[in-house]
Structures are given as structure tokens and as C-alpha cells.
Amino acid sequence: MAKNRIKPRLFKGARDFLPEQMIHRENILATMRAVFQKYGFEPIETPAIEYLEVLSGKYGNEADRLIYRLNYKTGTKDEAALHYDLTVPFSRVIAMNPHLPRPFKRYQIQPVWRADRPQPRQGRFREFYQCDIDAIGSTSMMVDAEIIAICSEILTELGFKGFLIKINNRKILNGLVQYIGLDASYTQEVCRSIDKLDKVSFEVVADELKGKGFTDETIAKLKSVIELEVEQTNVLEKFGELLAGIPLAEEGLKETTDLFNYLEAMGVPRENFSFEISLARGLDYYTGPIFETVLPKHPHIGSLTGGGRYDELIGLFSGVETPAVGTSLGLDRIFATMQQLNMLGDAKSRTQALILHFPDTVMYCLDIAKKMRAVGINVEVFPNSTKIKKQFSYANKKHIPYVIVIGGREVESGLMAVKNLATGEQETITLETFIEQIKG
Amino acid sequence: MAKNRIKPRLFKGARDFLPEQMIHRENILATMRAVFQKYGFEPIETPAIEYLEVLSGKYGNEADRLIYRLNYKTGTKDEAALHYDLTVPFSRVIAMNPHLPRPFKRYQIQPVWRADRPQPRQGRFREFYQCDIDAIGSTSMMVDAEIIAICSEILTELGFKGFLIKINNRKILNGLVQYIGLDASYTQEVCRSIDKLDKVSFEVVADELKGKGFTDETIAKLKSVIELEVEQTNVLEKFGELLAGIPLAEEGLKETTDLFNYLEAMGVPRENFSFEISLARGLDYYTGPIFETVLPKHPHIGSLTGGGRYDELIGLFSGVETPAVGTSLGLDRIFATMQQLNMLGDAKSRTQALILHFPDTVMYCLDIAKKMRAVGINVEVFPNSTKIKKQFSYANKKHIPYVIVIGGREVESGLMAVKNLATGEQETITLETFIEQIKG
Numbered sequence: 055m056a057k058n059r060i061k062p063r064l065f066k067g068a069r070d071f072l073p074e075q076m077i078h079r080e081n082i083l084a085t086m087r088a089v090f091q092k093y094g095f096e097p098i099e100t101p102a103i104e105y106l107e108v109l110s111g112k113y114g115n116e117a118d119r120l121i122y123r124l125n126y127k128t129g130t131k132d133e134a135a136l137h138y139d140l141t142v143p144f145s146r147v148i149a150m151n152p153h154l155p156r157p158f159k160r161y162q163i164q165p166v167w168r169a170d171r172p173q174p175r176q177g178r179f180r181e182f183y184q185c186d187i188d189a190i191g192s193t194s195m196m197v198d199a200e201i202i203a204i205c206s207e208i209l210t211e212l213g214f215k216g217f218l219i220k221i222n223n224r225k226i227l228n229g230l231v232q233y234i235g236l237d238a239s240y241t242q243e244v245c246r247s248i249d250k251l252d253k254v255s256f257e258v259v260a261d262e263l264k265g266k267g268f269t270d271e272t273i274a275k276l277k278s279v280i281e282l283e284v285e286q287t288n289v290l291e292k293f294g295e296l297l298a299g300i301p302l303a304e305e306g307l308k309e310t311t312d313l314f315n316y317l318e319a320m321g322v323p324r325e326n327f328s329f330e331i332s333l334a335r336g337l338d339y340y341t342g343p344i345f346e347t348v349l350p351k352h353p354h355i356g357s358l359t360g361g362g363r364y365d366e367l368i369g370l371f372s373g374v375e376t377p378a379v380g381t382s383l384g385l386d387r388i389f390a391t392m393q394q395l396n397m398l399g400d401a402k403s404r405t406q407a408l409i410l411h412f413p414d415t416v417m418y419c420l421d422i423a424k425k426m427r428a429v430g431i432n433v434e435v436f437p438n439s440t441k442i443k444k445q446f447s448y449a450n451k452k453h454i455p456y457v458i459v460i461g462g463r464e465v466e467s468g469l470m471a472v473k474n475l476a477t478g479e480q481e482t483i484t485l486e487t488f489i490e491q492i493k494g
Numbered sequence: 495m496a497k498n499r500i501k502p503r504l505f506k507g508a509r510d511f512l513p514e515q516m517i518h519r520e521n522i523l524a525t526m527r528a529v530f531q532k533y534g535f536e537p538i539e540t541p542a543i544e545y546l547e548v549l550s551g552k553y554g555n556e557a558d559r560l561i562y563r564l565n566y567k568t569g570t571k572d573e574a575a576l577h578y579d580l581t582v583p584f585s586r587v588i589a590m591n592p593h594l595p596r597p598f599k600r601y602q603i604q605p606v607w608r609a610d611r612p613q614p615r616q617g618r619f620r621e622f623y624q625c626d627i628d629a630i631g632s633t634s635m636m637v638d639a640e641i642i643a644i645c646s647e648i649l650t651e652l653g654f655k656g657f658l659i660k661i662n663n664r665k666i667l668n669g670l671v672q673y674i675g676l677d678a679s680y681t682q683e684v685c686r687s688i689d690k691l692d693k694v695s696f697e698v699v700a701d702e703l704k705g706k707g708f709t710d711e712t713i714a715k716l717k718s719v720i721e722l723e724v725e726q727t728n729v730l731e732k733f734g735e736l737l738a739g740i741p742l743a744e745e746g747l748k749e750t751t752d753l754f755n756y757l758e759a760m761g762v763p764r765e766n767f768s769f770e771i772s773l774a775r776g777l778d779y780y781t782g783p784i785f786e787t788v789l790p791k792h793p794h795i796g797s798l799t800g801g802g803r804y805d806e807l808i809g810l811f812s813g814v815e816t817p818a819v820g821t822s823l824g825l826d827r828i829f830a831t832m833q834q835l836n837m838l839g840d841a842k843s844r845t846q847a848l849i850l851h852f853p854d855t856v857m858y859c860l861d862i863a864k865k866m867r868a869v870g871i872n873v874e875v876f877p878n879s880t881k882i883k884k885q886f887s888y889a890n891k892k893h894i895p896y897v898i899v900i901g902g903r904e905v906e907s908g909l910m911a912v913k914n915l916a917t918g919e920q921e922t923i924t925l926e927t928f929i930e931q932i933k934g
Contacts, residue, residue, distance in 0.1 A: 060547060062589040062811040065574055068541030070587050073600070076537040092867045094845040094874035094892075097516040101508030101621045102542060102576075102605060103562075107500060122543075123565040124576075126609070134505055136542075136564075147510050149502040155891040157877055160513070165542060169566070181541045192877040196856070200877075207867075319860040371502040405534040416636070420759040427532045427647075434534035437597055437632040437640075451595040452534075 067172030067180030077401040079389055082212060083163060086185055086383060089208045090161040093200055095187050098160045100143040102167075106133040112142045112367065114242075114338040120168045122180075136167040140186040141339070141364070141380060148190055148378075149371035156191030163385075177356065177390045188380030190368065195309055198343045198363060198379045199316030205347055205359045205381060206322045212388065213397045214349070217358065219326055221345045222333040223310050224362070226293065229303020230331070233296070234275040236268075242338060248280070249334035256280065280332050289329045290314070306342070313343055339364040345381070355391050359383045400453070406432045406492055407456040407472075408449040413439040418465050422458075422485060429489055449475060456492070507612030507620030517841040519829055522652060523603060526625055526823060529648045530601040533640055535627050538600045540583040542607075546573040552582045552807065554682075554778040560608045562620075576607040580626040581779070581804070581820060588630055588818075589811035596631030603825075617796065617830045628820030630808065635749055638783045638803060638819045639756030645787055645799045645821060646762045652828065653837045654789070657798065659766055661785045662773040663750050664802070666733065669743020670771070673736070674715040676708075682778060688720070689774035696720065720772050729769045730754070746782070753783055779804040785821065795831050799823045840893070846872045846932055847896040847912075848889040853879040858905050862898075862925060869929055889915060896932070 064070060071079065087097075103124065110118050122136040137143050140162045148154065163185045172180050187204060189197045202219055209217050224241075227248070231241045243266065247259045260273050284292045290311055297303035310329060317327060327345075335344045342363030349355050361381025368376035392398050407426070411419040419435050426433045434454070436445040442459065449457045459471040464482075472488055473480045483491075504510060511519065527537075543564065550558050562576040577583050580602045588598065603625045612620050627644060629637045642659055649657050664681075667688070671681045683706065687699045700713050724732045730751055737743035750769060757767060767785075775784045782803030789795050801821025808816040832838050847866070851859040859875050866873045874894070876885040882899065889897045899911040904922075912928055913920045923931075 059813050060551075060811055062586040063545055063548065064586075064590065065541055065543045065545055066572075068543055070541070070590075071537075071539040072587075072591065072594070073536035073538060076539060080537065091844045091872050092870075094848075094872065096513035096844070097511075097520065098513060099511040099516060101505055101510070103505045103508055103607070103621055105503055105505055108503065111500075125563040125565045125568065128565065132506075146502040146504075147512075150504065150510070151512065154512070155888055157888075159874075167543070181543055189877075194877045196860075196875070196877045315857075316860065319857045319864075321861075321864045371500055373499050404531045404536070408534075417755075417759045420636075420756065421761075424759075424761045430532075432531050432534065434599075435636070437629075437634040437636045448595055448597075 065180070067170070067174075069179060069181070074401040075389075077404070078392075078398050079385065082385065082389060082392075083185070085211050086163070086208050086385075087161070089204055089211065090187055092207075093159070093204055095159045095161045095189075095204075098144070098147065098162055099164060100137070100140070100147060100162070102136050102165070103134050104137050104143055104146070105131070106135045107131060108146055108371075109135055109138055109142055112339055112370070113138060114246075114336070117168075117337070120170050122167045122169050138168060139166050139382070140164060140184050141188065141367070141382075144186070144188055144380075145368040145378070146371050148368050148376060152372075157189050157197065158191055159187070159189040161185070161187045177384075177387050179386065183385040185383040185385050186380055187383075188378060190376055190378040193365070193377045195312040195343070196316050198309075198313050199320055199322075201361060201379055201381050202313075202317060202327065202345055203320040203322050205383065206326050208383065209347065209358065209388075212392065214358075216349065216351055217326060217347050218328060218350050219322075219345055219347045219359075220330040220333045221310065221313065221327055221343060222330055223306035223343050224340050225302045225306030225309065225342060226297070226331070227306075227334060229297050229300040229306060230276075230279060232300050233303070234272050234279065236272060244276070245334040246336065248332055249336050251280070251332045282331070286324075286328050293329075293331065309342060335360060335362060339367045341365045343379070349391070352391075352395075355394075356387060357384070358388050358391065403453045403455075404432055405434050405452060405454045407434075407458055407488075408445070408452075408454045409433060409435045409458045409460060410442055410445040411435060411439060412442075412461050415460050415462060415465055419460050422460065422470070425485060426489065429493070431489065431492060456488075458488070505620070507610070507614075509619060509621070514841040515829075517844070518832075518838050519825065522825065522829060522832075523625070525651050526603070526648050526825075527601070529644055529651065530627055532647075533599070533644055535599045535601045535629075535644075538584070538587065538602050539604060540577070540580070540587060540602070542576050542605070543574050544577050544583060544586070545571070546575045547571060548586055548811075549575055549578055549582055552779060552810070553578060554776070557608075557777070560610050562607045562609050578608060579606050579822070580604060580624050581628065581807070581822075584626070584628055584820075585808040585818070586811050588808050588816060589813075592812075597629050597637065598631055599627070599629040601625070601627045617824075617827050619826065623825040625823040625825050626820055627823075628818060630816055630818040633805070633817045635752040635783070636756050638749075638753050639760055639762075641801060641819055641821050642753075642757060642767065642785055643760040643762050645785075645823065646766050648823065649787065649798065649828075652832065654798075656789065656791055657766060657787050658768060658790050659762075659785055659787045659799075660770040660773045661750065661753065661767055661783060662770055663746035663783050664780050665742050665746030665749065665782060666737070666771070667746075667774060669737050669740040669746060670716075670719060672740050672742070674712050674719070676712060684716070685774040686776065688772055689776050691720070691772045722771070726764075726768050733769075733771065749782060775800060775802060779807045781805045783819070789831070792831075792835075795834075796827060797824070798828050798831065843893045843895075844872055845874050845892060845894045847874075847898055847928075848885070848892075848894045849873060849875045849898045849900060850882055850885040851875060851879060852882075852901050855900050855902065855905055859900050862900065862910070865925060866929065869933070871929065871932060896928075898928070 124134045126134045340362040344362035346357040346360035363379040365377045409419045457473045469482045564574045566574045606624050780802040784802035786797040786800035803819040805817045849859045897913045909922045
């Protein structure tokens with residue numbers, strides 16, 4: 055073993071999660087899993103490493119450059135990489151496992167990797183968790199509604215108030231491109247420009263489009279549509295009038311109407327979702343409804359969830375057209391936001407009691423601990439027969455609620471000195487009494 | 495988006511986990527986490543990507559070659575790689591976070607990567623989960639005993655019978671090398687040879703040692719020690735006599751005696767652990783007790799757990815000597831073994847009921863589902879208004895226990911037709927009665 059000291063460094067854009075953060079994150083994930091399961095979604099996992107050809111060409115050129123490649127069979131068809139999201143690997147799984155039930159509804163909670171410039175303050179990392187739900191095998195807007203309802207239920211359970219799930223439809227955007235007089239092949243281009251409107255003004259986007267050769271007239275028409283200010287109560291009607299006669303747009307609007315009706319039936323409060331023509335979402339593979347959740351009162355916080363329908367992606371692998379819709383819940387973004395908005399309580403230690411001992415009582419203490427664990431109590435025995443004060447400070451540092459001191463006198467009497475660190479209260483009781491107290 | 499069809503391929507040596515496997519794996523992990531927490535261990539996570547210099551030089555040359563490198567700043571000090579285990583990253587965390595309590599006891603459950611030749615039948619993969627527990631900051635054998643007790647408790651709770659935790663100590667092995675007349679610098683060499691005795695005969699190891707220039711006398715002496723057949727009842731005594739006067743060996747034997755006493759106090763059955771001089775464990779960083787769990791009745795199954803004390807590894811990063819001990823539980827090996835030995839029950843769907851509907855009752859069904867979810871029932875509404883038979887077969891395929899049919903008549907009467915798919919029993923009841931039944 056090399057005996058030179060190595061500077062301990064964390065990979066740039068990556069993070070360690072220490073117990074306090076982990077306990078909060080695990081609580082958030084437990085909430086998510088419970089809601090996923092309430093709607094019949096089941097867990098799957100896929101490997102971090104995929105063949106590069108499975109991943110590339112799905113996300114658009116900008117994203118493709120952010121895929122981490124391994125130093126493995128470089129330049130061959132077996133070149134390998136770290137997955138960039140969980141949607142493309144899921145599509146591969148579906149193509150490889152035709153026996154799965156239809157609809158197939160899965161959740162998947164794993165890290166993904168992006169060779170991006172990390173911006174930790176903006177919650178942008180190179181390695182981060184995605185929590186995805188996707189449902190395949192149904193074109194019904196009921197499934198899209200279910201996915202959105204799940205997002206709404208999770209955010210509500212986590213304590214978020216005033217969140218807004220923005221909804222649009224790629225078919226409407228495609229129709230819009232026709233409406234402003236462009237060929238369908240410009241759709242991605244226009245979508246990507248619209249997608250930036252969250253971050254930059256229309257003027258910036260207009261300049262960009264001009265640079266790409268769009269006419270002033272086209273840009274003006276695009277502006278008029280995006281700025282069409284309508285109340286949510288009749289927004290679908292208004293866009294229906296505007297885009298009437300464009301079949302694709304009409305189809306998209308019909309889907310949106312169905313989706314909104316399902317959302318209402320599922321009990322999603324109307325103030326938590328809205329139609330937003332300026333929502334485009336960056337990824338190439340979306341084909342129908344698209345949606346993402348923001349906190350309108352905190353515009354500097356990015357989207358907490360984002361997803362949509364992608365009816366063509368799985369067919370790329372399977373050769374069989376397979377409708378699909380899903381969303382990603384940003385665990386890191388949600389955690390960081392909850393921290394920022396003081397929505398997280400104290401991360402309590404899961405240890406319920408610490409037993410302090412003297413050199414001659416250690417074996418007795420281990421026996422007491424054994425009996426406590428047998429009835430399901432989480433208990434620690436301080437491992438060193440060191441000063442009682444030092445053992446106490448360990449309990450304080452870990453926020454362990456009860457400290458039990460067992461010296462020679464306690465061994466003789468069969469009692470234990472129990473101190474509640476929160477109240478300072480101290481009593482001398484039997485093991486049985488303590489178990490009753492902690493269980494009750 | 496590239497419209498050419500891509501052959502869906504899984505990276506060699508990696509796996510997808512579908513819901514049935516996931517549900518079993520999650521159950522195993524829940525058992526592990528509960529036991530870890532019973533002993534006061536807390537969760538942490540570290541990134542998959544580490545700087546190569548953090549990882550390399552810790553595991554020995556053979557292992558170093560199996561580290562997956564990224565195609566990232568190759569040849570510079572920022573070259574990056576995927577972590578090979580969780581122990582070295584944990585050591586880095588300790589060095590970077592001196593504020594953590596002492597002792598610090600953590601568990602960590604994450605995938606690790608090894609660019610090995612995959613042998614799926616032997617349960618050897620390139621990407622697999624490690625479940626690690628480690629405790630730092632104490633030299634007391636109580637901590638080593640706790641780690642072993644946790645392994646024993648987990649395996650017992652999972653239903654394993656007749657497992658054996660083999661225990662040895664690197665200090666005893668070092669003493670042994672002196673005893674057979676070799677310089678201490680040969681210790682790793684001898685350990686690695688002994689470590690192979692699980693898989694090959696002594697003759698193979700002897701040939702190897704001869705090839706490395708060891709004398710016949712040395713090899714004969716080694717053989718006599720390894721073949722020293724003793725009962726477990728007085729094994730430590732016998733080795734004590736044999737290695738008397740070699741301080742390092744005496745220290746190792748004293749540690750082992752302490753360890754065994756603690757194990758007994760913690761309630762680990764004596765038949766579940768034994769002293770085995772032939773246990774060496776491959777990794778370079780161990781310094782004291784080493785241990786691994788096998789199933790003696792199934793010698794073809796590799797070890798289920800493996801670990802030991804490594805008092806020098808953390809100091810490589812921190813510059814401060816920090817005692818540490820830990821073990822890895824092989825989730826994949828444990829899962830595969832439980833599968834092989836028929837220890838896994840059916841992986842039940844977590845969905846409790848499926849609601850079948852007709853086109854005109856769908857909104858009513860969604861409302862019923864909403865009310866069920868509000869009281870914590872996992873329920874699905876089939877998303878398409880398709881033939882009832884097709885909806886039924888989905889419930890069968892997913893092993894959903896209850897199917898509820900709601901047609902026009904049920905909407906009118908306010909009742910639901912509920913069928914128990916296991917018994918075939920059918921009844922027409924109110925939502926409230928159904929909730930009572932399923933909750934009770």
C-alpha cells in the first residue's frame with residue numbers, strides 16, 4: 055500500500071451526504087415511494103453503465119455532449135458511458151422485456167450523471183438523483199393525469215404550498231409553428247427558443263431566431279401568441295380559436311381538455327395546474343403533453359418536477375410503437391428548496407438510547423442492550439470504557455434522547471439510571487419499565 | 495433525434511432489476527437497515543465518481559487494474575474513476591469531516607464497479623451493490639464484535655441457518671510469517687496465497703510459493719500450521735502455545751479472545767463463529783481482525799459477508815491515525831443464495847385493488863380511487879376503457895388481490911362488485927365496508 059499521504063478531495067460537482075442530510079433525504083424518498091405505490095407504480099433499477107449507442111442521439115446535441123464516457127473500448131460499438139437520465143434506460147428495458155404487463159407503471163430512483171459545469175448554488179451537480187415515474191402502453195390522458203396527480207400529492211405531503219404545475223402539449227407547439235408560417239422541421243428550433251423564455255427575455259430569443267434566418271414577421275407572430283394574455287378559465291378555448299383549422303394543434307388541445315378533466319376527477323386542486331403556451335421543455339423526445347412544476351413565488355428556484363409524453367422513444371429500440379409518459383422529480387432541488395424555505399424539521403437520530411458503562415459493567419451492559427434490541431429498540435453501548443462525561447457528550451452530539459448509566463450499584467439492584475436529555479429528568483427504573491415507556 | 499432503430503443491449507456484467515426482484519431486494523435491504531439502526535449505525539452516501547488518485551494504491555495491484563476509469567482529464571491528477579468499494583470513499587469522508595462524532599458508525603448501501611470478467615452464474619458482476627457498515631474511532635474489540643453480531647442478526651432474520659462467520663487476525667498471520675521464518679515483508683505474499691486455499695488445494699499454493707523462491711522448509715512449516723487440526727473449544731489456546739514469544743501474534747490472539755468474549759455477551763451463538771487460521775482476505779488494507787461468512791453446507795456459494803479492521807487506511811488521507819473496522823454484506827450474493835435455497839416467498843404486488851370501469855363510469859371510478867388513496871390504500875384504475883376481460887388479466891398478471899368492477903348499476907346503487915382473486919369469492923359492498931375489510 056502506498057504510504058504517501060493523499061489529499062482527500064471530492065470530485066468536482068459531486069457531493070457526500072452525511073447522516074443528517076441522509077435522514078432528511080430518506081424521509082422525502084419514503085414519501086415519494088408511498089405515493090408512487092398508492093397509484094400502483096412498481097420499482098425497477100437499471101445499471102449506471104450503458105453502451106454509449108443506447109444513450110446517444112436521444113436527448114439532442116447539446117445534451118449528448120454532457121454524457122460521461124468511460125475509458126472503455128473507446129471508438130468501438132461497445133463504448134460505454136454513464137446514464138444521463140432514467141428515461142432512455144427505461145425505454146431499453148421495455149424493448150428487452152416484452153413480457154411485462156401493459157400498462158407497465160414503474161418508478162426508478164437512482165443517480166444520473168452529466169458532464170456539466172457544476173453550479174452548486176443553483177443546485178446543479180454532475181452527479182444527482184432522479185426520481186422517475188413512467189407509464190407505458192396507454193395513450194389515455196388518464197395516465198398523464200395520474201403522473202401529474204402524483205407530483206401534486208407528493209409536493210402537498212412534503213408541505214409545499216402554492217406550487218404550480220405548468221402544462222403544455224408538443225402537438226400544440228407544432229401547430230403553433232405552422233400557424234406562424236414555418237415548416238414543421240423548425241419545431242425543435244422554435245421549442246428550444248421558447249424553452250429559454252423562463253430564463254431570458256423575448257428580445258434575446260428574438261435575436262437568436264433572427265440570427266438563424268427567421269423573418270421579422272414570423273418572430274412578431276410568435277411574440278403575439280406567446281404574449282396572448284388569457285385567464286386560465288378560458289385559456290384552452292382561446293387557443294382553440296386561434297389555432298382552429300390546424301389538425302395537430304386541435305388534437306393537442308383536445309388532449310389538454312381531457313387531461314384537465316381527469317385532473318379534476320382525481321382531486322388535483324385547479325389552482326395547482328395551468329396551461330402555459332411558453333412551456334416547451336428542452337428534450338427532443340417529447341411528443342404530447344409536457345409539464346413541469348414551479349414555485350411562482352420563488353422564481354429563482356428552478357422546476358421541482360418535469361416530464362411529458364414520449365410516444366416514439368421506445369419504438370426506437372423495440373421497433374414497436376409504444377406510447378409512454380412520465381416525469382422526473384428532482385430530489386436534490388426539492389431537498390434544497392425545503393432547506394431554503396425552512397420546511398425541514400430536526401433530523402433526529404434513530405438511536406433511542408445510549409448505555410454508558412464502567413470497565414467492570416460492560417458485559418452486563420451488552421446483555422441489557424441485547425434485550426432492548428430483541429424488542430426492537432435502537433440502542434448503543436459506548437465502545438470504550440472512558441470517562442462518563444465523554445460518553446455523555448457523544449449522546450449530545452448525536453441527539454440521542456435517552457442516556458442510561460449502569461455502574462456497579464445498578465448491576466446489584468437490577469435497576470438502571472435513565473436520563474432524558476431533552477428534559478433533564480432522571481429516574482432509576484427497571485429495564486421492563488424503560489421498555490414500556492419507550493414503546494408507549 | 496436519430497430515427498434508426500438501435501439494438502437494445504445491456505452492458506456486459508450489468509443487470510436490470512424488474513419489479514419482482516426489486517421487491518425482494520428492497521425487503522432484504524429493509525431488514526439490513528433495521529438491524530444497522532438497532533446498533534446505532536447511521537446512513538451516508540458518497541458519489542460514484544472519485545478522483546483516481548483517491549482510489550488507486552489502496553487495494554493492491556490486482557484490484558487497482560479493475561478500477562473503471564472515466565474518459566476525463568486522462569493522465570492528469572484530476573483523472574476520475576468509478577469507486578471500487580465503499581471503504582476507501584468512506585475513509586476520504588472521515589478525513590474531510592473531522593467534526594463527525596467519535597465513534598462514528600455508518601452504513602452505506604450503493605453500487606460499486608469492477609472491470610472484471612463477469613461470471614453471472616457465480617454471482618460476479620461488473621456493477622453490484624455493496625452494503626457496508628463501518629465504525630471508526632475505537633480500538634475496542636467491542637466494535638469488531640458489534641459488526642459481526644450485526645451480520646449474524648441480519649442473516650438469522652433473513653432465515654439463514656447454519657452459517658459460519660470465520661474469524662482470523664492479520665496480526666496472527668504476521669506472527670505466523672515470522673514463525674515460519676520469513677521476513678515481515680513477505681506477509682502480503684503469504685496472505686494472498688493462504689487466501690486462495692478456499693478455492694485451490696495446498697499443493698497449488700505450494701507450487702506458487704516455490705515459484706516465488708520460498709524454500710521447501712518454509713512451505714512445510716506453513717503447511718503444518720494451516721493443517722493444525724484443533725477443536726474450536728481450545729483453538730486459541732493451541733495457537734497461543736504454537737506462536738508464544740512472537741509479540742505480534744500474542745497481540746492478535748489477545749484481540750481474538752476479547753472479540754470472542756464480546757460476541758458471547760452480545761448473544762451471537764457459538765456455533766455461528768469460529769477461528770480459522772486459513773482465512774486471510776485479499777485486500778491489502780486490513781491490520782487486525784478479519785472475518786467472513788460462509789455456508790459450510792454449500793461450499794460452492796462464496797462468502798455472504800466479509801470485512802475486518804483497517805487502522806491505517808484513514809490516516810493515509812487525514813494524516814491522523816484513526817482506528818476503523820467494518821464489513822461488507824453482499825446483497826447480490828445473499829439474494830442469489832436465498833433464491834437458490836428457496837428462501838424467498840412470492841413477491842406480492844403492493845397494489846391492493848384494481849378498479850375496472852366502463853367508458854361512462856370512469857370519472858366515478860377515479861373518485862372512488864381518490865377516496866381509497868386518502869385512507870392509504872394502494873389502488874389502480876385501469877387506464878383504458880377496454881374489454882373487462884383484458885382489465886382482469888392485468889390484475890392477474892400483477893397478482894393484485896382484489897378486483898372491483900363498477901358499471902352503471904353500481905354507480906346507481908352506490909355499491910361496488912368486489913372479487914377476491916385468490917379465493918374467487920365475490921360480493922357487492924359499499925366503499926366503507928371494503929375499506930374496513932382491507933384495513934382490518
